[in-house]
Amino acid sequence: MPHSIKILREGISSSFQDLGRYNVQYLGIGPSRCMDDDNFKLCNAILHNDENEGMIEFAYQGPKIQIDQATVKICVTGNVLFTISNTKGEIVQGQCYRSYYLVKGDVIDIQSVKDSVYGYLGFEGGINLKQYFQSISVNPRSKIGPNNGEKIKNGDLITLKQSEASKNVFALSRAPENKKKSVIRVLEGPQLDYFSNEGIHSFFHTDFKITNLTDRMGMRLEGKKVELIKSANIKSEGIIRGSIQVPADGQPIVLLSDHQTIGGYPKIGVVITADYNQLIQILPGNLITFRKVNIREAEISFQLKEASLKAMIDSMVKIN
Amino acid sequence: MIKQITCYGDSGIICDFGDEVKKEINIKVIALFKILQQKIINQEIKGIKNCIPSYNKLIIFFDLTYTTSKKIISFVESIAKEQVNSFSENKQWMIPVCYDKEFGIDQQRVADYTKLSIDTILEKHLNTTFYIYMLGFAPGFPYMGDLENQLYCPRLKTPRVKINRGSVIIAENFCAIYPYDSPGGWNILGNTPIELFNQDSSNPSLFSPGDTVKFYQISKDEHQKFSMKEFLRNAS
Numbered sequence: 085m086p087h088s089i090k091i092l093r094e095g096i097s098s099s100f101q102d103l104g105r106y107n108v109q110y111l112g113i114g115p116s117r118c119m120d121d122d123n124f125k126l127c128n129a130i131l132h133n134d135e136n137e138g139m140i141e142f143a144y145q146g147p148k149i150q151i152d153q154a155t156v157k158i159c160v161t162g163n164v165l166f167t168i169s170n171t172k173g174e175i176v177q178g179q180c181y182r183s184y185y186l187v188k189g190d191v192i193d194i195q196s197v198k199d200s201v202y203g204y205l206g207f208e209g210g211i212n213l214k215q216y217f218q219s220i221s222v223n224p225r226s227k228i229g230p231n232n233g234e235k236i237k238n239g240d241l242i243t244l245k246q247s248e249a250s251k252n253v254f255a256l257s258r259a260p261e262n263k264k265k266s267v268i269r270v271l272e273g274p275q276l277d278y279f280s281n282e283g284i285h286s287f288f289h290t291d292f293k294i295t296n297l298t299d300r301m302g303m304r305l306e307g308k309k310v311e312l313i314k315s316a317n318i319k320s321e322g323i324i325r326g327s328i329q330v331p332a333d334g335q336p337i338v339l340l341s342d343h344q345t346i347g348g349y350p351k352i353g354v355v356i357t358a359d360y361n362q363l364i365q366i367l368p369g370n371l372i373t374f375r376k377v378n379i380r381e382a383e384i385s386f387q388l389k390e391a392s393l394k395a396m397i398d399s400m401v402k403i404n
Numbered sequence: 405m406i407k408q409i410t411c412y413g414d415s416g417i418i419c420d421f422g423d424e425v426k427k428e429i430n431i432k433v434i435a436l437f438k439i440l441q442q443k444i445i446n447q448e449i450k451g452i453k454n455c456i457p458s459y460n461k462l463i464i465f466f467d468l469t470y471t472t473s474k475k476i477i478s479f480v481e482s483i484a485k486e487q488v489n490s491f492s493e494n495k496q497w498m499i500p501v502c503y504d505k506e507f508g509i510d511q512q513r514v515a516d517y518t519k520l521s522i523d524t525i526l527e528k529h530l531n532t533t534f535y536i537y538m539l540g541f542a543p544g545f546p547y548m549g550d551l552e553n554q555l556y557c558p559r560l561k562t563p564r565v566k567i568n569r570g571s572v573i574i575a576e577n578f579c580a581i582y583p584y585d586s587p588g589g590w591n592i593l594g595n596t597p598i599e600l601f602n603q604d605s606s607n608p609s610l611f612s613p614g615d616t617v618k619f620y621q622i623s624k625d626e627h628q629k630f631s632m633k634e635f636l637r638n639a640s
Contacts, residue, residue, distance in 0.1 A: 106453040107444070109465075110437065111609040112543040112601075115454065216603050226543050227584070228603055274412050319425060320540065320547070322456025322463030324416040346458055346540035354413030357468055379473060382414035386468045 085212070087241035088156065093148035095194065097299070098236040100211065100229065101141040105219035109322065109345045113228055116221035117325070117341045119202045119300060119364045122260065122393055123161040127206040129397045130159045130183050130254055138213055138220035139206035140236065143300075146194025146203060147236060151186050157249035158192065159183045162203030163262045163365075166194040182255030182403065183208070199262065200365040209246030223342055225301065258399035265362045266370065268355055269377045269385070273328060275318055275350035283311035283334070287352050291371040292336065298368050300342040305372075309334030310352060320348040326355035328374075340364060358385035405432055406484050411473045412463060419462040419480060425549070425577075426460075430537050433457045434614040438493075439483055440464070449479050457613050458538045459547075494614045497639070499581075499596055501530075501572050501619040502627040507595035510560075514574070514591050517557045526621075528555055529593060534579055534617040544583040544601030544609040548617055551577045563589035570595045572619070597630035 091098075103124065104117030118124040118141050128137050140147065146164065159182065160166055166178040171189035178184070178192070180203075186192070197203050213220040213230040220230055227233030231240075276284065292307035316332035327339045329349035338355060339347070341364075353374060355363055366372060377385075408420045419436065422429045437457040443449050451470030456463045466476055503511070503526050511522045518525065534548035541547075551574055559575045564587065567573070571582045573590035580590065583600040596619075600610050611617070622630070 104453075107441075107455075109454040109456045110539060110613060112539040112541060112545050113608075115465075217608075228543060233603070271411070271413055274410060274418055319459050319461075320538075321418075321458040321461045322454075322465075322540075324413055324463065324465050326413055344541060345456065346538065354416075356414050379411055379414055383468065383472060386414065390469065 085243050086153070088151070088153040088244040088247070089242045090150045090152055091147055091236055091238060091240040091242070092150055092191065094236050094238045094240075095142045095147040096145045097143040098140055098147045099222045099224065100138050100213060100231060100236070101221045102138040102219055103136045104341075105217045105221055105228070108217045112345050113217060114223060114226065114343060114345050115325065115341070116219065116223045116229065118204070118221070119341050120162070120204070120361045122361050122389075123202070123204050125393065126181065126256065126260070126396060127159050127161040127204045130161070130181060130256065130400060131157060131206050131208045133206065133208065133210055137206070137210040139204055139211065141202060141204055142194060143197070143202050145196050146205065148191065148193040151188055151190045153244070153247055154188055155249040156186050156244065157183050157208035157253070158186060159206050160194065160203060161206075163198045163200045164194060164203040165196050165198060166192060168192050179255070181259040183253040185249055185251055185253055199264065199367065201367060202365060207244050208249050209244060212243040212245045225342065253403055254400050255403050256396055256400050258396050260396065265359075265366070266372050267375050268363050268372050269359050269382070270328065270353035270355050270374045271379060271382055272376065273351035273353045276352060278312055278314045278318070278350035279330070279352055280311040280313045283313075284352070286310060287336070288374055288376050291373050294366055294368045294370055294372060296368045300340055302340055302343065303338040303364070305336045305338065307335070310336060312350065314350070316350065317348050318350050320346045323347045324354065326357070326360050327351045328353040328355065338363065356382040356385060358382065358389045406436070406480075409477050409480060414473065415468055416463060416465045417473055417476055417480070419464070421460050421462070424460065425537070427535050427550070429460050430457075430535075431614070433460065433462050436462055436484060437613070440480075443483065449476075452476070458540070494616070495612070497611065497615060497617045499598055499617050499619050500622040500626070500630065501594045501596050502622050502624055503594040504624045504627070506624070507571070508593050510591035511593060514555070514557045514593070518555055520554065525555060526593070528552060529574070529579070530619055530621060532579075532618075536611055536613055536615045536617065538613050539609065539611060542583055542586060543603070544611065546580055546600070546611050546617070548579045549577055551579055553577070557591055559589040560591070563587055567592065568595065570597060572596055595627065597627050597632075598635065599632045
């Protein structure tokens with residue numbers, strides 16, 4: 085099969101992702117999963133793809149790609165600056181949350197994200213990739229997934245499932261607002277009794293800085309030491325996305341989509357599902373605070389978030 | 405059976421079977437894990453995305469789109485009652501290991517710490533039937549116990565940057581095998597030519613939690629000539 089697009093520049097951290105790989109964590113295989121479910125789902129919705137169709141996730145600076153087949157339809161979601169240029173040298177500034185009908189020779193240059201970390205580039209019909217355990221998500225640390233479990237590299241040739249695109253293009257009339265969030269809601273973690281009262285108090289009442297040691301696996305925070313009263317080791321147990329563990333140095337780490345399958349540090353909190361997407365979009369260097377909520381608030385917030393996502397998808401209109 | 409069920413975030417629950425790292429406790433964890441896997445396949449319960457057994461806990465991760473912690477907890481409570489310990493599918497593996505000095509670079513360290521001769525250490529290692537408590541850390545990585553107390557040796561103070569794939573390693577009361585080259589701080593006793601994990605295989609992980617492993621010694625020459633295909637043919 086001939087390839088459809090060529091990677092001219094890989095970007096800082098670009099990889100194939102979908103909604104994750106499940107029912108194999110007991111074998112030591114983590115769920116992976118796109119970092120921002122909402123932008124992932126919106127991208128597929130705008131392209132009329134299945135909700136879980138795989139696409140390219142990028143961070144900070146995205147890839148630059150060239151269209152090598154007759155026609156392709158793409159969409160970019162997130163808060164992203166990008167351009168589309170053609171063989172005549174004409175360049176247009178791209179808009180997120182709308183699809184583009186592109187032809188051979190066109191180049192998409194995803195220059196950077198704005199006040200955020202992750203963005204998505206999807207293709208109508210999806211990318212032709214082999215699924216591993218029912219998912220195309222790539223985990224480069226454990227070498228799981230298609231593309232030999234590796235990130236996207238300069239010169240990679242990618243084949244799409246569709247060799248030509250449909251002409252109509254669509255856009256959301258109501259796109260996500262780029263509101264900045266600094267308060268992240270969490271539920272109490274399973275090892276709260278490992279921490280001193282002071283430690284718990286400083287965790288819920290002081291600011292933490294997101295450090296540069298943050299990637300798809302974890303977000304390392306820096307702030308007032310969260311004091312432990314027991315050993316900093318527990319019997320290793322299964323890990324869930326959004327868990328906040330505290331090693332002996334008292335500096336919390338939020339475990340993100342590429343987390344290990346089991347872990348042995350006590351967990352003081354767990355980020356609620358409704359706030360996860362917002363957390364991972366906050367740039368390193370910013371301050372965040374954690375607010376304790378109960379499970380009822382967490383569940384209601386999730387339903388509200390899903391309703392708002394659905395309203396955005398319902399706001400989609402054909403633009404030509 | 406289950407001592408306590410608690411929430412783990414809004415999308416998870418923890419079934420706690422007791423505090424200790426003990427085979428008898430882990431057997432119960434894995435029994436519940438296997439029943440749940442079956443119920444998920446039979447679609448008797450919606451929304452469960454991962455069941456993760458560890459020494460003394462079973463953690464269940466689910467999708468809030470389809471269910472809630474309340475529903476999952478009452479489902480687990482209802483099946484925990486009917487639970488039986490059936491272990492027919494657990495496999496007993498015979499795994500080749502080469503203790504050549506070139507591989508077993510920490511044999512002397514373990515001997516110094518335990519005050520046992522290297523021969524005694526290797527003999528004890530060969531005579532132990534290991535039980536796989538769980539897989540994790542890396543795909544296919546087995547946490548195997550229990551190494552007898554006489555062989556207790558702590559991890560290296562400074563982990564090595566690279567430990568070769570197939571390294572058979574011990575630390576404290578546990579034994580493990582590295583599926584890939586990886587950093588690590590365990591003591592290396594030998595090396596196995598076995599392939600523990602291959603994502604392209606129809607059966608990607610050789611081991612499952614609850615399986616047992618006994619090692620048998622091979623020479624360096626046999627290690628070199630080892631064929632995984634032949635091993636799997638003989639194992640089935």
